[in-house]
Amino acid sequence: SDGQWEVDPLELTLGEEVGSGQFGLVLQGQWRGHRVAVKMVREGAMSEEDFKEEARVMTMLSHCKLVQLYGVCTQQSPMCLLFEFMEKGCLLDYIKAQKGHLSQDTLLGMCLDVSEAMAYLESNNFIHRDLAARNCLVSKNNEVKVSDFGMTRFVLDDQYTSSQGSKFPFKWSSPEVIKYSKFSSKSDVWSFGVFMWEVYTEGRLPYENQTNSEVVDSLNAGLRLLKPRLAPEAVYILMEWCWKEKPEQRPSFTLLLHELNAF
Ligand code: ADP
Numbered sequence: 001s002d003g004q005w006e007v008d009p010l011e012l013t014l015g016e017e018v019g020s021g022q023f024g025l026v027l028q029g030q031w032r033g034h035r036v037a038v039k040m041v042r043e044g045a046m047s048e049e050d051f052k053e054e055a056r057v058m059t060m061l062s063h064c065k066l067v068q069l070y071g072v073c074t075q076q077s078p079m080c081l082l083f084e085f086m087e088k089g090c091l092l093d094y095i096k097a098q099k100g101h102l103s104q105d106t107l108l109g110m111c112l113d114v115s116e117a118m119a120y121l122e123s124n125n126f127i128h129r130d131l132a133a134r135n136c137l138v139s140k141n142n143e144v145k146v147s148d149f150g151m152t153r154f155v156l157d158d159q160y161t162s163s164q165g166s167k168f169p170f171k172w173s174s175p176e177v178i179k180y181s182k183f184s185s186k187s188d189v190w191s192f193g194v195f196m197w198e199v200y201t202e203g204r205l206p207y208e209n210q211t212n213s214e215v216v217d218s219l220n221a222g223l224r225l226l227k228p229r230l231a232p233e234a235v236y237i238l239m240e241w242c243w244k245e246k247p248e249q250r251p252s253f254t255l256l257l258h259e260l261n262a263f
Contacts, residue, residue: 005059007031007071007082014038019089022155024078028085035085036070041078044156048079051154058150061124065117067137067147086145088138095133096203107230110136110144110199112260117146118192119253122185126150129183131191132172133198170212171205175219176247186247192256193242196235200228234263 015028024042028035041048051072058069068084088094091110095102114136121128128149135148152161159165163178174190176182194206206225207215224243227236238259244250251259 005055005069005071006075007073009073009076012036012038012073012082022157022160023081023151029082031070031082034070037083037085039081039083041080043078046079047154047156048074054150054153057126061121061126061149063117063120065113065143065145066120066149067145083147084145086137086147087140088142090134091136091138091144092133092198092203094138095199099202102202104230104232106142107199108235108260108263111196111235112257113144114146114195115192115253115257115260118188119257121146121149122188122253125185127183127185128188128191129153130169130172131188131195132169133195133203136195171207171215174247175216175245178216182247184247185253186250189242189247189250189253189256192253193239194225196231196239196242197225197228200231200235202230204228232263 011031013030015030017025018028018037019026021039023039023045025040027038027040029038030036052074055069055072059071062068067086070082070084072082073080095110114131118128118131126149128146130148130152131146135146136144137147138144155161157165157167160167162168163170163173163181170178172191172194174187177187177190197206198204207218210218224240227233231239238251238256241251242256
């Protein structure tokens with residue numbers, strides 16, 4: 001099962017901790033001249049066999065606006081995943097820290113970067129399943145890149161993966177995902193609408209004072225997130241388009257990228 005995506009642990013140098021997430025600690029590292037982020041998978045946190053099958057596909061996905069998966073170290077337990085290192089960390093934290101100082105060009109640029117990555121995933125028939133500002137990272141040149149694509153499929157914590165669970169990303173999920181777990185590029189498009197809303201509110205929590213069941217009720221009643229003060233009308237029209245009840249009524253990422261590019 002060894003492939004090009006298998007990393008020899010002897011070639012990897014581990015450095016200091018940069019964060020922690022669903023799968024465990026994230027360390028800084030060095031591998032074949034690349035600075036890398038190493039996700040150390042905590043025992044019991046990941047469905048490792050399933051992930052190994054998919055790792056080949058994921059390492060082959062390559063786009064400048066996607067956080068590259070370089071390879072995996074499966075020979076040791078727990079296994080670890082090597083990603084492109086993103087100097088400025090999580091986008092959500094970055095936006096909140098810069099609140100009040102982000103220009104219109106910067107906000108639009110963040111949406112453009114992410115729509116490029118998502119159009120690439122869409123054209124490869126790859127569904128992200130958890131697109132949100134917390135799952136995007138910022139490079140040293142302030143580019144925004146999409147991370148954690150497809151990874152929720154390998155999370156073993158059912159509080160996170162079941163739509164009934166307490167950690168399920170309800171407020172980013174389309175109605176058909178909440179009701180039938182029907183994921184598609186069009187459910188990613190719904191999440192992208194919420195992502196744009198996060199960007200233009202400078203990192204606010206969507207439906208802030210509503211519980212999950214209240215959110216479902218208001219969506220069913222046809223209500224949607226309101227236009228952020230900083231969002232131009234044309235951008236809000238795109239958000240609303242992403243939040244059409246029926247998946248087939250939503251735009252594709254190819255179209256969204258085209259529309260955003262025209263602004
Ligand atoms: P998980 O997928 O296990 O939930 P996250 O992707 O949320 O983990 O990562 C946790 C934290 O680690 C992030 O908020 C970020 O600060 C840091 N991190 C993750 N990936 C990278 C990366 N590629 N480059 C730099 N820092 C990263």
